[in-house]
Amino acid sequence: MSDSIHLDVDTVDDEFEARGWSDGLPVVAPTRARVDAMLRCCDRAPDLELGTMPPRHGIVTPEILAINAVMAGCRPEYFPVVLAAVEAMLEPAFNLFAVQATTHPCAPCVIVNGPIARELGINARYGAFGPGARANATIGRAVRLILLNVGGAAAGVLDRSTQGQPAKYAFCIAENEAESPWPALHVERGFDSGHSTVTVTGAEGPHNLNDHVSDRADGILATLKGAMSDMGSNNAYLYGQPTIAFGPEHAAILAADGYSKDDIRRYVFDEVRLPRALWQRGGMAGMFPDLFPDEDMKPIIKCAEDLLVVVVGGFGRHSCWLPTFGDTTRAVTRLIARADGSALLSVRELL
Amino acid sequence: MTTVEVLIPVAATRIKERPLAPRLTSLVGKRIAWLDNMKANAGELLRNVAEVLRTRGHGFEMVIAAKNATAAAPDAVMAHLKTCDAVVLAISD
Numbered sequence: 001m002s003d004s005i006h007l008d009v010d011t012v013d014d015e016f017e018a019r020g021w022s023d024g025l026p027v028v029a030p031t032r033a034r035v036d037a038m039l040r041c042c043d044r045a046p047d048l049e050l051g052t053m054p055p056r057h058g059i060v061t062p063e064i065l066a067i068n069a070v071m072a073g074c075r076p077e078y079f080p081v082v083l084a085a086v087e088a089m090l091e092p093a094f095n096l097f098a099v100q101a102t103t104h105p106c107a108p109c110v111i112v113n114g115p116i117a118r119e120l121g122i123n124a125r126y127g128a129f130g131p132g133a134r135a136n137a138t139i140g141r142a143v144r145l146i147l148l149n150v151g152g153a154a155a156g157v158l159d160r161s162t163q164g165q166p167a168k169y170a171f172c173i174a175e176n177e178a179e180s181p182w183p184a185l186h187v188e189r190g191f192d193s194g195h196s197t198v199t200v201t202g203a204e205g206p207h208n209l210n211d212h213v214s215d216r217a218d219g220i221l222a223t224l225k226g227a228m229s230d231m232g233s234n235n236a237y238l239y240g241q242p243t244i245a246f247g248p249e250h251a252a253i254l255a256a257d258g259y260s261k262d263d264i265r266r267y268v269f270d271e272v273r274l275p276r277a278l279w280q281r282g283g284m285a286g287m288f289p290d291l292f293p294d295e296d297m298k299p300i301i302k303c304a305e306d307l308l309v310v311v312v313g314g315f316g317r318h319s320c321w322l323p324t325f326g327d328t329t330r331a332v333t334r335l336i337a338r339a340d341g342s343a344l345l346s347v348r349e350l351l
Numbered sequence: 352m353t354t355v356e357v358l359i360p361v362a363a364t365r366i367k368e369r370p371l372a373p374r375l376t377s378l379v380g381k382r383i384a385w386l387d388n389m390k391a392n393a394g395e396l397l398r399n400v401a402e403v404l405r406t407r408g409h410g411f412e413m414v415i416a417a418k419n420a421t422a423a424a425p426d427a428v429m430a431h432l433k434t435c436d437a438v439v440l441a442i443s444d
Contacts, residue, residue, distance in 0.1 A: 002358045002359055003358070003359045004356050004357060004358050004359060005356070005357060005359060006354045006355070006356050006357075007354060007355060007357055008352050008353070008354055008355075009353045009354065009355045010352075010353075012355065012357065016360075021359075021360050021361060029355055029357050030357050030358045030360060031355060031356065031357060031358070032356065032358065035358055052364070052365075053362070056362075056364060056366075057364050057365070057366055058361070058362025058363065058364050059362050059363050059364060059365065060362065061362075063358075064360070064362045067358045067359075067360045068360050071360060095421075095422060097423070098421050098422060102421065103444050145360065149360040149361045149362065150361075150362040160444070238421070284391075286391070287389055287390055287391055288389060288419070325421065326421055328419065328421040328422040
C-alpha cells in the first residue's frame with residue numbers, strides 16, 4: 001500500500017512540482033478513490049512486483065503505475081495499455097537504463113496495435129503524434145511520469161539528456177491499420193491481428209519526410225533516402241531499429257508500385273548509407289571503429305529486418321522517420337494481456 | 352483550508368547504501384584496470400593519468416579494458432576487472 005500525504009487542495013500542483021513528482025504540468029490529484037478506480041481495469045494484485053525500473057530501480061507495482069496514470073489524466077480503461085508499455089520497457093532487450101540515462105534525446109515511443117487501440121480512441125490519423133486525443137496524450141504522459149517517479153529519470157539528475165525533446169512529455173500513437181495496405185506491425189512481429197499489443201522503441205521525435213510530387217515509389221524512396229542517409233542520428237553511427245511511419249497516401253503509392261514492407265526494408269538497408277569519408281569527418285568517428293563495415297558505404301541498420309514500418313496519419317503527402325538511440329536498445333512488443341497471459345480482447349472484459 | 356489525501360507517486364526501492372570499497376594504501380605492485388567507455392577522449396584521459404602516476408613512482412601493472420558507453424559492461428569485461436586490485440573508470444560524454 002502506497003504512502004499518502006494530506007495537502008491543501010489548492011496547492012497540490014505546487015507541492016507535486018516542488019517535491020519533484022510532476023513533469024511540470026498540472027496533475028490530477030491521485031486520491032485513493034481515483035487510484036482504486038484505475039486499478040479496477042487491472043486484474044493483477046495492486047502490490048504485485050513487476051520488476052524494478054532503472055536507473056533509480058524503483059519497485060514497479062500496478063498500484064504505483066496507477067497513481068501515475070491518474071496524475072496523467074488517464075481514463076481507467078487506458079490502464080492495460082500503460083501496463084503493457086511498462087512491461088515492454090522492462091524487457092532487458094529494451095535497455096531502459098541507457099534510454100533513461102543517456103545524453104541522447106531518445107524517449108520510449110509507444111505504438112499501439114489491434115482492436116484495443118480503436119476501442120480506446122488512440123489516434124492513428126491526423127496529428128497522431130500531436131495533441132488532441134486524450135488517449136494518446138495521457139497514456140504517453142503516464143509513461144513519462146512513471147519513468148520520472150518510478151525510474152527516477154529527472155532531467156539533469158539521472159536523465160542526462162543534453163537537450164531533451166518534446167516527446168519526453170508524451171509519445172504514444174496507434175498504427176493506422178484501417179488505411180494501411182500492409183500487414184500491421186504486431187502481425188509482422190508474430191501476433192494475431194485480433195489481439196492488441198504495445199511496441200516500444202527508444203526513439204527521437206519524428207523527422208518529416210515531405211514528398212508532395214511523387215506519384216511513383218521511386219520518388220518517395222529517393223526522398224526518404226536523402227533524409228535518412230545523413231550524419232547526426234545515432235543510427236548513422238550505431239545502427240539500431242529506426243521506424244518509418246508512412247502517411248497513408250505515401251503508403252498507397254508504394255503499395256501500388258508493388259512495394260511490401262519487406263521491400264522497403266531491403267531498399268533502406270541497401271540504399272540508405274553513409275560514405276566512409278563523410279562518416280569519418282565528425283559524429284562519433286573513431287569511437288566505435290568496428291561498426292563501419294568493410295565496404296565504403298555504411299548502412300544505418302545492420303540488416304533489413306531491423307527497420308520498423310508503420311502507417312500513421314491522415315491525408316497529405318507527409319511521412320516521417322524516427323531515429324533511435326542505436327543498436328543497444330531493441331524494439332519490444334508486448335501483448336495487452338490478462339494476468340494469466342491470455343490476450344485481452346477488449347478493456348470491457350475488465351469492467 | 353480544504354485538504355485532500357493523495358498517494359505518493361514515487362516508488363519504493365531496495366537500494367541500500369553501498370560503502371566505498373577500501374582504498375588502496377599503495378599502487379605499487381598492484382594490478383590496476385583502466386576502463387574506457389569508448390567515447391571520445393576517455394582513453395586519452397586514462398593514459399595521461401596513468402602516465403602521471405607512473406612518473407611519480409607508482410609502479411603498477413596496467414590492464415586496459417573498454418566497454419560500450421551505451422550498455423552495461425558484458426560479463427567477460429566484468430570478469431576481467433575482477434582480476435584487478437582496483438579499476439579506474441573514465442566516463443566520457
